[in-house]
Amino acid sequence: DAGITQSPRHKVTETGTPVTLRCHQTENHRYMYWYRQDPGHGLRLIHYSYGVKDTDKGEVSDGYSVSRSKTEDFLLTLESATSSQTSVYFCAIGGGGSYNEQFFGPGTRLTVL
């Protein structure tokens, strides 16, 4: 299995609070991704990164920001959490250049009350 960890694995927070999710990889992949998974929507891309300090928006980026200061870490921040951001968040690596498939982390279940 690809070395991808996510923290925390579960989080409950209140509306209006900032939340940061962390993705850590040990595979030295250039590309990293954040998705959210919701029933009936599959996986939707929030943001992705193609290198240190190089990021771009995905399909559902509003209300989210990301940062990548090191190859191994990709942070997703909900600046002011809303109930609509209750979801399961997945980090993934790979997919760029000669790497065809993506490998996924275990996911983080976030509940915003």
Place this chain on the structure above:
Amino acid sequence: AQTVTQSQPEMSVQEAETVTLSCTYDTSESDYYLFWYKQPPSRQMILVIRQEAYKQQNATENRFSVNFQKAAKSFSLKISDSQLGDAAMYFCAYRRSTGNQFYFGTGTSLTVIP
């Protein structure tokens, strides 16, 4: 934006039987990759099989095979000799050969009946 459609939200199959999950996609590209991922109740996303569009031969991985119809933009997954452990959500995904983004379908929930 690319779209990937899985028209079967739920499917069921008897243990040891064969089941086919459907996936269609929309693209104007000629070179791309297609994938099937499995998500069991553990929530971990697992790559099942992949297909390069330039390859005419359908990919096969043990009991899993695909029927890739490029002209029809169809990419179905066949599971033979279904096992209880095959019960999961299955996602079809698309990626352009020169792109970085993956596009996922909404998933098909597969139940295996003992």
